Amino acid sequence: MSYKPSWRSFASVTASNIGTVFDSNTVDRSEDNIVGAFDVEEIDTDLFRSLRLYIPAGARGVYGGQVIAQATLSATKTVRPEMKLHSIHCYFIFAGDPDIPILYQVTRIREGKSYATRSVQARQRGKAIFTLMCSFHTPEPGLSHQLPMQELASIPHPDTIKPEENTFHRWISEVEAKKKKMEDDAADGEATTKMEDLLSLLKMKLDESRISPVETRLISNHLEEGTGKTGKSTRMLWFRSRAPVPPVDAMRKAFVAFASDFHLIGTVSSALGLNFRTSKPRLAMMVSLDHTMWFHNDIEPSQWMLYVMEAPWSGGARGLAHGKIYSMDGTLLVSVSQEGMIRVETEKKRKTIEASAKL
Template identity: 35%
Template sequence: MSTLIRPPPVNPSQSAIENLLELTQLHDIDPDLFTNRRPLWHPPGARGIYGGAAIAQTLSAAQKTVPPEFTVHSMHCYFVLAGNSDIPIIYHVERVRSGKSFVTRTVQARQRGKVIFTTTISFVRQNSGGERLVKHAVEKPPVPDAVEGMDDIDQDRSTERPFQSQRIEIYNDDSPHPHTKKCRQWIKARGTISPAGGHEAHLAALAYMSDSYFVGTIARVHKLWRFGSSSKANIKSNIDDKVLKKLLAMSDSDLKRIGFLDKHEIELIRKVKNGEPVEAESSSEQNTEEKPEVGMMVSLDHAIYFHDPRGFRADEWMFAEMETPWAGDGRGLVFQKIFSSDGRLIATCVQEGLVRLKQSTDTPRESKL
């Protein structure tokens, strides 16, 4: 069973993301124990549940143990084991410190007695910085506005996700230097977050969405082939097979319109459809005949710094810009800045992930960290 307690009916007064992230507090066992109220999503091809769910639900659990005048300003997370969507998760909040200006909570997510995810979260008392403040913030870059009603996942699947996203063209995509590129997208929670959810619901929603395409930035800036074999008959993908089949059936003009793929991915899809070989781009580091392929990509840790935790709405379009300063030794680092649509920097995120290429000597086996 994927939940400890039978899920209640969907609350129509709440948004999809609020319903998904609801927790049940296990008062009779321990007031600092919580569990997921609804089943969690296991993305196709992923090793476990969507990481954003663990990030958001640990934040939600911690927020329920903190006085209302305190607001989260940072959280530092580690993905320890892949979460199983068929097993309930128990969240244990440890009240590490409750001071006058700052409150600290550590939350562990457990399945079958093992820690699968852990985070330390810091909260700050509202307006504790004083009347005179040191202030500055980077500006949102000039980009096309989000288009209402559009999503970068095809419409047959869009309602499965509790948020919408629209990728826009990679900045500096033609550069030979991956660290100079920036991957960009618009994101927002689907529907309207209820007034009863308060600012806590918007923070949990942002935390959930912050893991969207995050470590995947490394594959995108290196233009790595993510769709498996160059043979159409034997094609294998790390995305949903149904989506891949639809991509292969689309015309080039339709592929460009949906915004799901980058320019080079559209060209690779075209080659696969036509039975042409998918070759590596010429460079000093890519001199093999076949294009390098992602063999394993897993998030290792995730940090969020909330800059304006009560001054934004997660159900309004937010702009996210991601860049990677370094990759090597089977890992990569990505920075993400999230802005409100009117240009305010509302959060900065950092993630390190395991990024391994498929080796020519690889044989099918279960991947383990």
């Protein structure tokens, strides 16, 4: 099978050609396309290779949730079919390059009757960029309990919430109006260039939200948060798959792993009152450092799931976020934790950060 490079390369996208780079009318919503986002191919014993790679708008490397999903599926392909994934623990080491495939080397740590343990190392150019440890369990009967999701009744139904594209449309209109005013006022070239860059990024974000495998409804519009003052330390959203995911436990968990990284660390920036647009200081860089998931119950990706996130702590240019994913009836499906790096822009460091874009 031939390697398919990134879904789209943002390096070549500009404000003038974005309409031709993205065409939401031709987006493939088929099952094959959505599975291709996180599936891998086996090229040798316990060695797997990515099929597609994806860079979010404005990001410096491959989307972390995709690497988690692909590494998880690689490990799953080496255990007995009756065993189910119940936990993963990951570290992001270097940004992934979307122009070459990622190789996933699986090591069989333990092969027990009830439990199996795997480690996965993701590599590019002979260097590890990501590591994952995961555990599998043969289902067995046992006692159970769950803290009730008491707020569920007061949370708006996803069908009553507007798509996040609406916010991007409004932002684009606002920025276009500001840009025109700056041009009319003969503003300095640097300020106009910044406005053009922001407009290009917002257009990419808009098209990205349209064609993402994950459909999202933002309960509290955290896209609006970040004013330079302390903001909300919690956020909630509904999400589901845009197309059917095969009725296979490993694929369904891979989808949730893929989706779990989209908004989680942003809870920390919201708690700090930071964003990339208007906050002072402005958010300069936000990167996931590690990611942990515990899978509790069966998942149906085509049904709406509630993602409840909170940021209990931040300091020293790092922040911690926790998440819980529920079904619509309040069943706890997945628990998530993540630490990320949060850096703010200063005049002294701005050019250095933009030039290096690395830890």
